[in-house]
Amino acid sequence: MNDNPSDETEHSGEDLWSERKAASGLTSSEHDMNDQRKDIIRQALAFDIVDIRSYTGYKGDLLVEITTMEPHVITSLKKAAEALTFETVIQKDIISLYKIFCISPSSNIYDLK
Numbered sequence: 001m002n003d004n005p006s007d008e009t010e011h012s013g014e015d016l017w018s019e020r021k022a023a024s025g026l027t028s029s030e031h032d033m034n035d036q037r038k039d040i041i042r043q044a045l046a047f048d049i050v051d052i053r054s055y056t057g058y059k060g061d062l063l064v065e066i067t068t069m070e071p072h073v074i075t076s077l078k079k080a081a082e083a084l085t086f087e088t089v090i091q092k093d094i095i096s097l098y099k100i101f102c103i104s105p106s107s108n109i110y111d112l113k
Contacts, residue, residue, distance in 0.1 A: 036084050037064050040102050043080045047073045064102040074098045
């Protein structure tokens with residue numbers, strides 16, 4: 001029995017991980033997070049939330065999705081988001097998770113046709 005691996009996928013002593021890039025070396029999004037989204041995230045962190053995400057929607061709109069189990073938190077966040085001129089959409093699922101989507105339409109991105 002031989003202790004040396006005899007697999008076809010052997011490498012010539014190079015570390016497999018050396019070819020991967022660190023996250024800091026990856027190209028970033030063209031859209032830096034604006035102050036409006038930063039403000040709603042700061043306000044959301046003061047509440048009892050389950051999750052918070054920021055991303056670009058399918059039409060290019062910039063979104064902040066905040067999830068909580070408390071309906072009063074959604075009411076407060078809706079008021080805060082509308083004061084920051086976000087469009088808002090609220091969703092409740094079957095396990096009583098509430099989500100508020102804070103939408104900041106982006107005028108420089110085209111719609112899907």
